Amino acid sequence: MRIDAAIDAFVRQLTVDRGLSEQTARAYRGDLVDLAAFAEEAGVTEAEAIDLELLRDWQWHVSDRLAKSSLARRTAAVRGFTAWLARTGAAAGDAGARLRAPKSDKHLPRVLDRSQLDVLFARLEGRAAGDDPVAIRDLAIVELLYASAIRVSELVGLELGDVDRTRLMVRVLGKGGKERVVPFGVPAARALDRYLGAGRPALLRDGIDALLLDTLFLGARGAPLTARTVYQLVASLLADLPGSGPAGPHTFRHTAATHLLDGGADLRAVQELLGHASLATTQIYTHVSAERLKAAYATAHPRA
Known part of the structure; x- marks a missing residue:
């Protein structure tokens, strides 16, 4: 089987059998297409001809243009691909079983403080004070991101029926198709009520596909909101605020989790809220809290 055909089959298996999202499947495909291009330059076009030496050459080739975290992700994609080749009989053995990637550098996530x-x-409330439906929507988006700590992919996938405005709960579909219900607070409820009453109706266009009418958050032209738009919104909001690290919607997820732990929330409750499969993933926020405590100590203690 040719490598490009094998990649197509592997990605189909990811979406059909494992239930991965289209976004995740596209990421896998992008990583593997890079390997296929390198293999073709080396004269290898058949999946069964992929061996460990080729994979290590590819890894070395891309290492100078990729961060450690990106290289680790691509290596994981390749290892999954070669394991699938061996499992399905498309290759005699698993060429990537012994492929290793450098450990990614661990950086604490960016967290906003209360004053920020x-x-x-x-700023958002000032923009939404008028009748601009986009500004009203943007306030509701950020309020919900911080209140519920949901992912941007979960936010843009919300439908009207997912929001329980009486119980202040929202139902989200997380990674791997896992559903969970998370709470949100009164400020977010007020922002959502205003958006649903004044913002969203103004964004709807005449003749829009009836199937899209259930989408909660809409773009400026009435189509479903995209993750790219949310990233652009958050990046513009964080641009003038002190702090380093990524300036995307995950900042509000990190911030909410850290503030919950700072306020005494149970780690397992935060794990459930975030939808983490492993408690170890949630524990990064205990490190953030510890770093914040150390910084406060260094600033305030006379003998620090």
Whole structure:
């Protein structure tokens, strides 16, 4: 089987059998297409001809243009691909079983403090004070991201029926198709009520596909909101705030989790809220809290 055909079959298996999202499947395909291009330059076009030496050559070839975290992700994709080749009989053995990637550098996630949140929400509320439906929507988006700590992919996938405005709960579809119900607070409820009453109706276009009418958050032209739009919104909001690290929607997820733990929330409750399969993933926020405590100690203690 040719490598490109094998990649197509592997990606189909990811979406059909394992239930991965289209976004995740596209990421896998992108990583494997890079390997296929390198293999073709080396004269290898058949999947069964992929061996460990080729994979290590590819890994070395891309290492100078990829961060450690990106290289680790691509290596994981390749290992999954070669394991699938061996399992399905498309290759005699698993060429990637012994392929190793450098450990990615561990960076603590960016977390906003309370004063930064106050500035940010004041800015959003000022924009939404008029009748601009996009500004009204943007306030509801950020309020919900911080209140519920959901992922951007979960946010843009929400439908009207997913929001329980009486119980202040929202039902989200997380990674691997796992569903969970998470709470949100009164400020987010107020922002959502205003968006649903004044913002969303103004964004709807005449003649829009009836199948899209259930989508909760809409773009400026009435189509379903995209993750790219949310990233652009958050990046613009965080641009003027002190702090380093990524400036995407995950910042609000990190911030919410850290503030919950700072406030005494149980780690397992935060794990359930975030939809983490492993408690170890949630524990990164205990490290963030510890770093914040150390910083406060260094600033305030006379003998620090």
